[in-house]
Amino acid sequence: MKNYESFEQWQSTGQFTPREFFGPNNPQAVLRDDCTDVVVYGDGSYIQCLTPNVFFIGEQERSLVLDDVELILWNKIKSKYEKGNV
Numbered sequence: 001m002k003n004y005e006s007f008e009q010w011q012s013t014g015q016f017t018p019r020e021f022f023g024p025n026n027p028q029a030v031l032r033d034d035c036t037d038v039v040v041y042g043d044g045s046y047i048q049c050l051t052p053n054v055f056f057i058g059e060q061e062r063s064l065v066l067d068d069v070e071l072i073l074w075n076k077i078k079s080k081y082e083k084g085n086v
Helices: 007-011 019-025 066-083
Strands: 015-018 035-040 046-050 054-058 061-063
Touching: 007 066, 015 019, 019 035, 046 066, 054 066, 061 066
Parallel strands: none
Antiparallel strands: 015 035, 035 046, 046 054, 054 061
């Protein structure tokens, strides 16, 4: 995958950002009303942090464990690169 040789390398780029700072800089992003923070990665992908302590990327893709959701997101991104859809 471009710029990232491993899940761990990509994962290490994640930065917690308060919703109020993320939203204005990313007008195309659709955040849930209960999103309080966003974890933003070096490639521009992100995970929403919901109340109470749920990490979210889709209705079927949520967990209380950030690592679990990161792995799901990484696999989606990796798959897009492998298929040439990026």
